Every structure is written in C-alpha cells, then in structure tokens.
Amino acid sequence: MNELVKIAPINPLGLLRTQWATALLITINLAVYVWMGAKGVPWIDPEPMMLLDWGANLAALTLTGEYWRLLTSMFVHSGIIHLLLNMSMLLFIGPLAQKRLGNLGLISIYLSAGLVAGFVSASWYALSQETNIFGMPITRLVASVGASGALMGLAVAVCVWKSSINEHEEGDALSNKLGQVVLLNLGLGFIVPGVDQACHIGGLLYGFPMGLIALAFNRVSWKRSVVYFAIVAVTTAGVFKATQGSESEELRLLADEVRKQQKDMRKQKELEIVTKQRDLLHKSELAARPKPVSAEEASVLAMEPILSNSYQNPVFSTDGRRLYLTDQEANSLTVVDVNTRKVIKVIKGPELKIPDDGCDKTCRGIGAQSVAISPDEKWALVPSMAISSVALIDIQAGAIVHMFKTGNRPATAVFSHDGLHAYVINKADNSLSVLDMARRQVDGDPLPLGGAEGRYEHWMNPVLLLSSDSKRLLASNASLSRLDWIDLASRKMITPPLNIPNSVRFALTDTKMNILWLPSEKGLLEHKLPSFESLASYAYCNANDTKLMSVSPDGKWMAAYRDTALGEVILISRQSRRMVGVYQLSEEPHQLLFSPDGNHLAVLLSSGLRIYPLNKSINVVDYVQKNGEFFCDS
DSSP states (O other), rough: OOOOOOOOOHHHHHHHSSSHHHHHHHHHHHHHHHHHHHTTSSSSSOOOOHHTTTTOOOOHHHTTTTHHHHHHHHOOOSHHHHHHHHHHHHHHHHHHHHHHHHOOOOOOOOOOOOHHHHHHHHHHHHOOOEEEETEEEEEOOOOOOOOOHHHHHHHHHHHHHHHOOOOTTTHHHHHHHHHHHHHHHHHHHHHHHHHHHHHHHHHHHHHHHHHHHHHHHHSSSSHHHHHHHHHHHHHHHHHHHHHHTOOOOOOHHHHHHHHHHHHHHHHHHHHHHHHHHHHHHHHHHHHHOOOOOOOTTSSOOOOOSSEEETEEEEEEESSSSSEEEEETTEEEEEEETTTTTTTEEEEEEOOOOOOOOOOOOOTOOOOOOOEEETTTSSSEEEEEEEEEEEEETTTTEEEEEEEEEEEESSSEEETTTTTTTTEEEEEETTTTEEETTTTTOSSSEEEEEEEEOOOOTOOOOEEEEOOOOSEEEEETTTTTSSEEEEEEOOOOOOOOEEEHHHHHHHOOTTTTTOOOEEEOOSEEEEEEEEEEEEEEEEEOOOSSSSOEEETTSSOOOOEEESSSSSSSEEEEEEETTTEEEEEEOOOOOOOEEOTTTSSSSEEETTTTTEEEEEOOOOOOOHHHHOOOOOOEEE
C-alpha cells in the first residue's frame, strides 16, 4: 500500500530570511541593469564607452586613481544575456554558499573576490601589450564588467570547504556539480572571445585561501563574523594599496585620452537630448504662430524714403506710438508717428561747421549721436548736439531748452526712472557724467571708466543701462572692452568687471536686465545679470551671417539680419534657438529695434524706416530647409 507523503508548503518569507544575501546581490545587479537601461544604455549590447560611464573596469582608469571601478564593475553587465548567465550562476551558488559560509560569509567573499579579480584583470591588461600598425607595443584597452570574478571566487571557496570535510547532506549532488561548473566556465574562457579570463583566474585563485579560512571558522559565532569583516577590510586595503603602485606614464597618458573621449561622448549625448527637446519646443512654437503668408502678403508698414542714411539709434516711446531717431549729419532729432508712418517733428540742433577735408561729422564724432527719452516723454537728451555738450529738448515745444556741458564727445545717455537724473558716457574722455535734471547742471566731476587703454571707434556706441531698482548703472568703457556695475549712491564701480571680446560691437539685454547678450565673432554669448556669470553660447551656423541683432523687451525673441541672396530679417525663439519668422529685405539694415509690446520690429535702412508686423511671416520651414538655421546646437 502506497503511503501519502505530505509535502510542506514553501514559505517565501522564511526562505528570504535564510537566503537574504543571495536575494540582495541579485536585486542589486538587476536594479543597476534596469537603471542603466532607463538612462538610455542599450539593453542588449551597449558600447564600451557607455559601460565606462557606469563604472566598468579599465586598467588605464582603475590604476590611475579610479580604483572604485573595482567595486562598481562587478555590478555592471554588458547586456541581458550576460546578466542572466551570471545571475543564474549566483542563484545556483548562493544557497550552497549560504549553507556552508553563512550570509555574511557569502557577501564577504563575493565582494572581496570581485575586488581581487578586478585588480588582477586591470593589472593583466596594463602589462599585456599588442602591436599597432607601426609595430610599436601599446597597452590593450579592455573595459571589463560583470560578476563572474566574484562568482568564481565564491564557487571555489565553497568547493574547497566541501572537499575538506566529510558531510552527507541533502544537496551534495549540487555541490559536486559546482566544481564542474567552475571548470566549464574556466575552459570556455579560453575559447569564447570577449571573456575576461584574467578576471576569472583572479577570482579562482582568491577563492582557495578564502575557502580554507571559512573552513577554519565553520561554526556560527561572533568570531566568524569578525573574520569575514576582516577579510573585506584587509582585501580592500590591499587592493587599494596595490592600485597606487601600478601607475605608469603610459597609463596616465592613456587615462587622459580615455577621459577626454568620455567627456566628448557625454557632451555629444547631452547635445542630442537638448536638440530633441528644442525641436519639440520649436514645433509647438510654430503651431502657436499665425499661419505663414506669401512674400507679397508679408507686407511692411514702410516709411516714405525721405530719411537720410545717417539716421541712427532709434528709440520707441513707452507706449510704442512714436519713434525717435537722431541724424548725425543733419544734427537733428526726428519724431515719427508709428501708426501713420509719417514724420511729425524734426528738431534741429545748432549748426556745426567743419573743415572741408573729407571727414564728416560721423568721422569727427560730433552731431546728434543718440537719444534718451524721459519716463514721462516730456524731455529728450541728445548727446553731442553741440561740441562736448548734451542737448535737453522739450519734446512738446520741439525746442532745445538747455545745453549740459559734459566731457569730450558725449555719446550715450539714459534717464533715471524718476526722471530727476540722467547719465552720459563721454567717449573721448572715457568717463561718465551725472546730470541733475531739476537744477539743470552737471553733478560733480566725471567718473573715469575702466580700461581706458585702446582707441574707441567713432561708430561704436558704449553700453549704458539703468537697473530696474535705479540703484546701479551697467556701463561699458568707450572702447567697449569691459563692462562695469556702478553704484549710484557711492558712484563707485562694484563687483569685478566683465571683459568683452574684441569682436563684440554692441550689447543686448531685456527690460528686466536679467540676461546680457554679447554678439561676438563666433557666437552669441549669454551672461547672467548682475553677476556676469557665463550662461551659454549660441553658435552661428554660418560664420558669414551678420551680427546685427536685437532682443525683445521680455527677452523671449531675437531678431537678426541674414545676408543671403535676397536678404532677410529673421525672428528667433530664445528658448528653442530656432527660427519662427522670416521677413524679406531689399538691402542691409543699419539697426533693428523691437517695439515695447514685442509685436513689431523697426528696421532702419539707408532708404528709410520699415516697421514689420511680426505676425506676418513667410514659410519658416521652407526657408530653413533652403538656408539652414541661424543658431546651431553645440
């Protein structure tokens, strides 16, 4: 009569309590693999350089300071097949090792064997050389990953322990097969390419003494725990010491080259991610823009061509209804009604007689240079309307009411936000004058500006901007070679200056003055204000593109002239760095200026003034396909 055998149910929690070391190691290996995949590392066959970023063991790096790779490399795997092979072996070895060595012994020998195996691998590949195409010996570059070295050490330790005692326990058949598995893996390492046999042998050799030590402390006690902790500590210290003495000049040079490649690869990967993000943002920006129109429909609100080609430095009124321009040769200020596109007022300065020697007022740096409008739009300041003077103009009356005697060749002015003071940069003196508008007098002596060395260009306008809190001025020197913050209370320069590249000819900022842009020869440089911290660089796709640019008051858009066969003004999103608008021109402009609401762009040409409504653009996608983007991702 057959007897029924009652099978006890498996208790997962109880099994986990007894086999927690195996479960922990498998979990860590799986977690690292999933984490790598989630971060973009291929699941099947990742590139060696990617594995290096995750801690692979490379002799040139490990033996030149990055010794932590000996630990990280044993938890990194080169694809799903590699991971499954090692984890299946760990699942086979783990319970046997736990039964004989305990959970602490399993983890201690696993980790210490992995460290030793990794060091043996790094040392082997540092010493073994191959010949390059010139017949010169070079160090082999092999990125080693995986738990096989740790597993070989653990398996050999179990085998040594098992062969040294006479036990008859259930599962001995599995123990007997363990030696066969070790020999099989070792043999395959000599046959299958791509296997780190040095790592296998290192783990195997380390496993023998560990098995004997474990055998000597086979009883569960505090002494065994101390021994296992000591094994890890001594092994770690020994391996660390050994890595410090393995460095060579050749390895250092190789390490520098590999680190450079790693840096370039990370930069390229980051750039690919940024490019995708900007492309997605650009699609949404184009979708939100009005539909493109034909070149004929993209008409402009054009001024009659009565303006002279010496008009410069246009300034919008606060409400955007009027535009103020100076004419240096005529020494006048012109007021334009934006809605009617008509000149409504011309205010002339005194006649400035010059010798007939071929050098005009622009060449001499005299005549109306620029204009600053008071916050209430009652007053205008025009530097150099008289020699070494700034004209104060009553806009409503259309007349000059006062001349401030400042320094030599005043060029740029700005009002304080309350209109009680104004500030002027004198080009030839490289100084700053303060004007008391209530008393109508110059307040104190001019303040010298930094970097007086070097000559200024007569056509170059210094930068002069007032902070939103009216406490500081952002001022350049006359040669536009440096920028300084000036504290208006003390009238002293504060914070280190920002040195400006020679190729920069003007500066741009938004209304809040959070960001500063400097168009240089190679790209648009971006700095944070007020700290001058460098934020980014916008690389030009075409080195021949003009550097004539403007920024909208809110800093959202940029406008630039592009010198193609037809010539266009393009509208660029600052966020995506992609074109969102294109407006055709017939000639190269002198200056670009956004309206206060950011909806229009004033373009100053030799033939006149044009004001473009920015919601009427030709097809941007077609234009970019033919001419390319203005800024390139880099």
